[in-house]
Amino acid sequence: MANTEAPYGTWHSPVDAALVAAHDGSPEYLGAVGAEVWWTEPRPQEGGRRALMRLREDREQPAESVLPAPWNVRNRMIEYGGLPWAGVERPTGGPLVVFTHFADQRLYAFAPDDPATEPWPLTPLSAVGEGLRWCDPVVRPEQGDVTCVLEEFTGEGPTELRRLPVSVPLDGSAAEDRGGVRELTPATHRFLTGPRFSPDGRQAAWLAWDHPSMPWDGTLLRLAEVDADGGFLRVRTVAGGTEESVAQVEWAADGSLLFASDRTGWWNLHRLEPDGDTAVNLCPCAEEFAGGLWRIGYRWFVPLLSGLVAVLHGQGGMVLGVLDPDGGEVVDMPGPWTEWSASLAVSGSRVVGIAAGAQRGHEIVELDTRDGHGRVIARPHQDAVHPDYYPQPQVRVFRGPDGREVHGNLYPPRHPELVAPEGELPPYAVWVHGGPTSRSPLVLDLEIAYFTSRGIGVVEVNYGGSTGYGREYRNRLREQWGVVDVMDCATAARALAAEGVADPERIAIRGGSAGGWTSAASLTSPDTEGVYACGTISYPILDLEGWAEGETHDFESQYLESLVGPLAEQRARYRDRSPAAHAERVSVPFLLLQGLDDVICPPVQCERFLDKVTTGSGAPHAYLTFEGEGHGFRRADSIVRAVEAELALYDRVFGLNRQDVPALELTE
Template identity: 35%
Template sequence: MTSSSSASPSKLTAPYGSWKSPISADLVSGASKLLAGTAVDALGRLIFLESRPSQSGRMVLVRASPENQDPVDITPEDCSVRTVAMGSESGGAFTVLGDTVIFSNYQDQRLYKKSMTSADSCPVPVTPDYGGPVVCYADGVFDQRFNRYVTVREDFRESSLNSTTTIVAVGLDGYIREPEVLVAGNDFYAFPRMDPKGKRMAWIEWSHPNMPWDEAQLWVGYIADNGEVHKRVCVAGDDPRIMESPTEPKWSSKGELFFITDRHNGFWNLYRWAESNNEVISAYSLDAEFSRPLWNFGMNSYEFIQSNEGKNLIACSYRKSGRSYLGILDDVEGSLSLLSIPFTDINNITLGFSCLYVEGASEVHPLSVAKVILDDHKSKAVDFKILWSSSPDCLKYESYFSLPKFIEFPTEVPGKTAFAFFYPPSNSDYQATIDEKPPLLLGSHGGPTFESRGILNLSIQYWTSRGWAFVDVNYGGSTGYGREYRERLLGKWGIVDVNDCCSCARYLVDSGMVDGERLCATGESAGGYTTLAALAFRDTFKAGASLYGIADLRMLKAEETHKFESRYIDNLVGTEKEYFDRSPINFVDKFSCPIILFQGLEDMSVPPKQARTIYHALKEKGLPVALVEYEGEGHGFRKAENIKFTLEQQMVFFARLVGHFKAADEITPIKIDNFV
């Protein structure tokens, strides 16, 4: 898998890392489209929101064609459908009812209403103009009883950092006026959901210093005849003996409230609310995750479907041991029937007309949306068709794909293991020289409360098809493995994640799978912090790349970042001394290897001065270092040219400084300080 004992006459022999590959940086940047939600219109047609790197990351609402014709753009060229509420980078920016869509426009953050029956109809604003994007909205639903739109609002009019978050009602009668506040008083809200008759509303709320996956509450409010919430009941999260994080409330057509929480076994499972005695009843119990952390609005992990027998069935997905499964839950019988589909990774589910639309991916499928048709008994998938793909032409490069291997490796804590996806080098045209082992690039995911997934990611294939090994680590603190695993990071960020990444690299070296002298690390956001911390406090890696990573933890305190994350790391770090001791910028004397940094200048989560500070410190110390800053980019790069440049410059940086080979691509390297 990592070395060649005998030459194949059909392959060229060349050192790892120097192979030529058709999976170019242009291909990767063009395939870096994001999907930010799906819905269905009055005729059952799929509506989806996609990003377009070629248009500077503009988010476009699109309607799929059922006749294999080209999809149709719903929103005009001067709109980008995107909300910045709660620091969200995507999700919850639009809602569809029949032929009407309401969406958030990125430039001014106002809500607009548009008819989808005519592509030429202009969006009409439904919220006031405050002279700039100082009020934003997300995660809305239609309330037909009062002809209004109920949504989460974040208001920055009094403070750019300490905003006020509420649930409000926006009138849809054609008159623009100040939205009516329905629920207020807590720090954060999400998932306002109306029951079928518009008489009850469920929502999730939480308060500092918790994040929604730490502790949250599920509430139900009763709607009076004047439209106000006049009575409230806490359904879950108010018992001090139970630490739980309810999420994704949803009303069935019968008016029953379902939701997901982790109250019993530490995994996000499905539950039902018995309103008569305010009791929470398990719908199905499994040591698996039926939801994921609420980083973005708009998650939709389950849907109610109606069977021919009149049963109330639930289409749902869950994750276990690094893999997703799609199933149909019979709540009455307590049985779950799995559906066989090609996706091994599932994000969201949307109910169509006699079908499901599933957002997912697999080892050979990039991020896609598929139409899944079920049999009459709703127990089997009888048809599967991909309607949208982030990279529809990539399968022609399948002979170059590296398939991920799910690995479990020992950590520094006796008896504790962690998880990762390992991608060996793979190229149908090349083989390595005899007994050579490949260089390794280790990726640490962001969040840090997030998860790496073993799916077709062309940015990873860019490396492996050139002869690199790549490993994507789910260190302690990652999601997908239950609350206990997630809480390994509490008070130990910068310790557990760093140790696990270093342990993973050593495990691969000891297993003979990679070259121990050519270990590199890369990470985005919190993964960039883990990378920098590993380079400062350990000697495992020979070089690293930080993409909008954190250098000074103190800069992420309340006065330096947006409200949603302003108390996030309180639980992950601890005392002032620990903030200092775990910040790489305070220990530049401990850095001993080359580093390249990439930073967006409009980043609200990680201030650009963090990258500049560590760049100047390492430059002064005399270490090889480079800094790339991008105008118009925030927390995550959306422009195709910047995605391409970042990938290529990492490749040539590592090749020049630790690879001991020449990269096959013709890339003009940027200037590296302290390196000739």
């Protein structure tokens, strides 16, 4: 049957905003409890809570949510959160599980096979600042405790806090008594991961770092002896430094210490030799075996009892492989999955992870290393619509003005029944990821399909500074934020226009958080004038001085020292690069989206920017705020409103004359 002609951007599609919201988010924090597999997954229709899921050993029955609403298994460690649960098998009575509850940030324990027993609190509340937060737990029934990272506020300010490894009694005796929580070391470092214990329990290892370093800049691998009473003795640094990022550490079954370090320019997997001073690269290659440690508890590799190591690795995308540490050979798992989350677990000879592909959403996948057989064991992908409505992405490498590589993912418009008139070029949106030390993975995203199935193309730009391409590529952004990212996005936009892929008069830019910054900076930069017809800016950074001087959380409070330069020496640069300082340059319509509970990029940044737009250029704009939302939107109604508002902006600016979304009123 011949396709019907319709202009780009006007196509109808079954991928509506409600469908996008229903599929927003992915499983996280997968782990093994004996032979069972557990993880957390989003519930957009339940106010964005995270449910704790359990898949039984036989894998025959569907996974079950073990805690009803309003239990929300999530924490606010470094505000981005971290590993919120852990569990162990017991000889009788079923598993014992501990978790953090988002509403009060307390640590709880519960026995899921004893329905008569409600979860009981293990930690107290605090009246100081933002209270007490717990993350990256390890349950130790023999010792009667759970070890984890404690984030403890000492005042009302966002940077008045301390972090340290602690031991919390499992019997609940510290539930009302902060003094019952044992501190395993002094609060020596600003940031740290939870301790990992050697198989014999005599040593503990963890990562630590301090301002102004971020974990992808420089971290320390700390090693301690554990005394008979469980205390940490003779703590020392055995790897890492200010210019070496150690992203993860784990113990192998034979007692050797494995860690992912970028000392070679790539995050490769290393083993610490018994002398404690020598590290052996187990698979030297120009690939990443880890990524940016945005959340405490990420796992890119896990050792097996056999001595093999399950690893995620690659350039750009990360696939699952099994590494033989003796020969340095990696054998990759076959299958349709092109991207694996940093959430691996091992049970016996089986490796379990969270994987997705360009044409399939995130699934729980299990690999049996004995025969190489892999299968989906939970959350099997089911097409929400016919897959002909999904885009067919292309991995692209663009060339900047100086010849440098700019990586990206291209998603051309696609529809099974409609085509554009011959000779018409489609509108495009440049999508900018957050971070900025992060990456856009090449996976099925129904929000992208929402636009491409309507005839609007998308290009995701993994600009200089993104992870996945080695330390040199990441370091391109040092003191160049607002320059390299802006120019790399413009490079992609200009290339698509020059190639005849995109309509040069109908290119938008959009992004959230750091992506919101790049989008706003692109609309105020003289170097990109005329590239974009409009922009969507979500929960952004807009005023560097304000953000650096108390308008954000502790984790990123000194991030700009490397991204922009030392504030004490480069204050003029902070002002010159801030979109808020050049709001009069905005000449195209834009949409601004902001959660009112955002403590990472607070609403004051948007308000300051809008005041200057109103008194400056007077560019047409809409400002939508979302009660109950923080940094990123989790609630279904918020997601629907944001997605439809973005399409409504394109409808108005690109002249699409759509009737399927509420009109967007712009203030001039």
